[in-house]
Amino acid sequence: xxxxxxxxxxxxxxxxxxxxxxxxxxxxxxxxxxxxxxxxxxxxxxxxxxxxxxxxxxxxxxxxxxxxxxxxxxxxxxxxxxxxxxxxxxxxxxxxxxxxxxxxxxxxxxxxxxxxxxxxxxxxxx
Numbered sequence: 001x002x003x004x005x006x007x008x009x010x011x012x013x014x015x016x017x018x019x020x021x022x023x024x025x026x027x028x029x030x031x032x033x034x035x036x037x038x039x040x041x042x043x044x045x046x047x048x049x050x051x052x053x054x055x056x057x058x059x060x061x062x063x064x065x066x067x068x069x070x071x072x073x074x075x076x077x078x079x080x081x082x083x084x085x086x087x088x089x090x091x092x093x094x095x096x097x098x099x100x101x102x103x104x105x106x107x108x109x110x111x112x113x114x115x116x117x118x119x120x121x122x123x124x125x126x
Contacts, residue, residue, distance in 0.1 A: 001124070010063040016105055017059020017083065019089060030098040038093055051090040057084035066123060070107050076124050080113035108123060 022031035033048040062079045065072035072079065084106040091099045091106075111119050 006066050006068070008125060012065060013059055014063040016087075016102070017056045017063070020052050020055045020059075020087065021093070023048055025092070028118055030096045031094070032096070033094055036094050044094075048090065048094060052065040053091070055083065055090055058086055073124050075096070077113040077116065080090040080109050084110045084113075 006023060017026065020031075022028050025031065033044050036044050039047055052054055058079060062083050065076040065079055088103055088106045091102050
């Protein structure tokens with residue numbers, strides 16, 4: 001049962017990271033890099049592309065940690081913090097009210113990493 005929970009949790013974390021690739025898809029107004037309430041126009045695309053790549057990579061590493069990859073399982077709280085903060089920076093920097101769910105997911109994951117409840121520790125084999 002625990003193996004199935006790990007597989008599903010890893011897939012959900014990976015999916016959350018991959019959703020950020022929608023910033024690269026044309027015609028998805030919720031994920032548009034052409035508008036930002038905080039970034040100047042010249043910095044939007046380079047900043048957005050860098051954050052998108054880093055966010056996807058960080059969530060992929062977090063999924064691998066859930067799946068028990070040696071070396072990653074012990075640093076999962078740091079990976080979680082990095083992935084969620086990158087994601088939140090990207091979502092908030094290119095804000096659209098539809099993105100509130102993504103920020104809520106990031107906050108929930110940060111809380112789980114900070115408080116490390118027993119069920120989360122079990123998920124990572126601790």
